[in-house]
Amino acid sequence: SDCQHGKTACLNSNLLLVSSNLLADPDATVRRWVVFCLGNLWEDYEEAKRLAINQKITDKLSALLSDPVAEVRAAAIFALGNFFGSTEDTEERRNLEISLALKLLVATADCSVLCRKELLVSLSKLVSCQETRFMEGALELAREEIRALSGKVSSSSSSSGSQSQSSSLSSSGSQSQSSSLSSSGSQSQS
DSSP states (O other): OTTHHHHHHHHHTTHHHHHHHHTTOSOHHHHHHHHHHHHHHHTTOHHHHHHHHHTTHHHHHHHGGGOSSHHHHHHHHHHHHTTOOOSOOOHHHHHHHHHHHHHHGGGGGOSOHHHHHHHHHHHHHHHHHTHHHHHHHHHHHHHHHHHHHHHHHHHHHHHSHHHHHHHHHHHHHHHHHHHHHHHHHHHHHO
16 A cells, blocks of 8 residues: 555554544644544554554544534544445444444534535445445335335225226326317318
8 A cells, every 4th residue: 555664654653642642632733634644544554443443543533523623624524534444344343434424424514515525535435345235225225115105005096096097087088088179170170
């Protein structure tokens, strides 16, 4: 991956611990750049993700989703989005990613366009990493909707079956009468 040796050196120098302590810095610029640093560190780097989970850094980042500064919130969304995708396809890891995605949904109500754009990028990463699961979920939702609709159709057609037959007969009869009248009228006029 890009800069793997540099990322390893940063990890070995306790960058996660130092950065974690700076997430509460009163200066918004410091918070923003520390969050960007973390997001870039664990992008495509499983060892950094694993250590961040153990040190509960994702929880601290989730708290920054409500930071008063939009750029810090956007950086937090970026960093959490870079957490998606793993070479470890375990149930625990999938649950963590779903949990992070649910936390990110807070940003759907963010008034900052920057935050909402970053949210789209982050969620697209999740969908890309879990494409099969999302397709299975969408298919199941479609099946449930078809079942619900077929239940409504069968119950409404049985209760109003005679009404719909008589109304369709009368409307089709009047339509055919009026169309034959208009066609014969137009023929007789010419």
